Amino acid sequence: MSNISSQILKKRKQHVAMVLFSILSILLFFNLCGWKFYLEARNLLDEELGNRLISIAVTTAFQISPTLITAIKEKTIDDAQSFNFREYLTTINENNELESIFIIDKDHNLILDAGSEHLEGEKYQCMDVDDTTKILDVFLGKPSCSKLYRKGKQMFKTGFAPLKEPCGEVIAILGVDASPKFLNALSQIKNILILFGIISLVFGVISVLILLAVIKGFISDLFHAEKFASLGRLSAGIAHEIRNPLQIIGSTAELLKKRYLSQDNYDELFDYIPDEVKNMNKTIANILSQTKDTLLELELNNLKALLDQIINRMSPDMERANVKITKHIEPEIGEFYFDKQQMEMVFQNLIRNAIEAMPDGGVIAIKAYPYRNGNQFVAIEVGDTGHGIHKRDQKRLFEPFFTTKEHGYGLGMSIVFGIIQKHGGKIMVKSKQKQGTTFTMILPWKQVSES
Secondary structure: OOHHHHHHHHHHHHHHHHHHHHHHHHHHHHHHHHHHHHHHHHHHHHHHHHHHHHHHHHHHHHOOOHHHHHHHHHOOOOHHHHHHHHHHHHHHHHHOOOOEEEEEEOOOEEEEEOOOOOOOOOEOOOOOHHHHHHHHHHHOOOOEEOOOEEEOOEEEEEEEEEEEOOOOOEEEEEEEEEOOHHHHHHHHHHHHHHHHHHHHHHHHHHHHHHHHHHHHHHHHHHHHHHHHHHHHHHHHHHHHHHHHHHHHHHHHHHHHHHHHOOOOOOOOHHHHHHHHHHHHHHHHHHHHHHHOOOOOOOEEEEHHHHHHHHHHHHHHHHHHOOEEEEEEEOOOOOEEEEOHHHHHHHHHHHHHHHHHOOOOOEEEEEEEEEHHHOOOEEEEEEEEOOOOOOHHHHOOOOOOOOOOOOOOOOOHHHHHHHHHHHOOOEEEEEEEOOOEEEEEEEEEOOOOOOO
8 A cells, every 4th residue: 555545544544533532532521421410419419318307307306205215115105195106206207208207226126116117126227337337326316317228119318316315315216217209310310321321332332333334444445446546557567568569560560561572472461460469459558448547527418328329339249148138217317427438338347247147148127216315316226137246256346356257357347446436426236146236336416407
């Protein structure tokens, strides 16, 4: 690959890398911002909820008589007093939209629960080690609250306040459970962020794969163009080296004819040499015309007229091969701009290949129609019912010097590829063995407005 091509490829890779970096940076930025917002909101709401629960627990504990707690623990409280106390706690529970209010003793046994969330007499299960430490702090007289914890599908938080005797000794702990709706909303936000992170990761991977495919396609096109240009330079060099000896051979033959052949003694063998020299020069000129990177001569041409001209010219070859041809050009596709001479070379190559692919006869179908119902591109199909092209060969079909024929140079399809590419279009192949091959060309097409 030349230095210029290497520089172009390097710049293209840098551009792709910049695009990829931008996409991944944007995705990462939004993910980090989302998680930052979530953590800040969670911490703020957690703190506010903890302060509120501690305030409720402390206020409620202040209203409870230590004598009543002792009576509950010793089970000496009468039914009416127990009922009124539970009603009082239930009212506080409902007014503050709590889940439950409960009391535990120094041994962490539940002695009362106004919300029926806990079984009285069972051990109170702390959420984690930190909560156990906080409960110990409450027994030392310091109100506290638990961390957020999950019970089933709901998020909870618990506030604790000490229940003290007049002397200041803590005899029990009052706990209040809460599960506000915003906690579930936080959980949903977290799930959404996780889902967005997964989607971002998938999108990032897809973007990487797409951009890598773009680079691969660009490298392939650049390699093909470089190889085709090298082919042109090689052909020009070989033609120059061959033409000089041919010219000498032709001139020498003419001199020998004049020197040794009299008018009365004509020998047609002397005409073979100049005739073959002319044929060789014609062959060289044909190869050069196909490999030379000539500029396009875009003119307003009629596709149907061009195809009719080519088909009429090649009809004897098709008759000998027992090949029929069908042609369907959509009415709206009239004249548009293309290089008539080069497109003629394209259709001749495709039709000739189709004939050779059907040694026992068959059908060639040519179609032209607006591509994807638009007015910017025209699709032209050339299909046959021949033996098809093996899948492994389809990828190399447009490479110079690649051929599956016994007698062939492998230049025809690479020339077709180069001409279509110069027109700003692309060519695709679809083939199945023993079923046929279809080449589809997509060319820029602009409808000519009627005057």
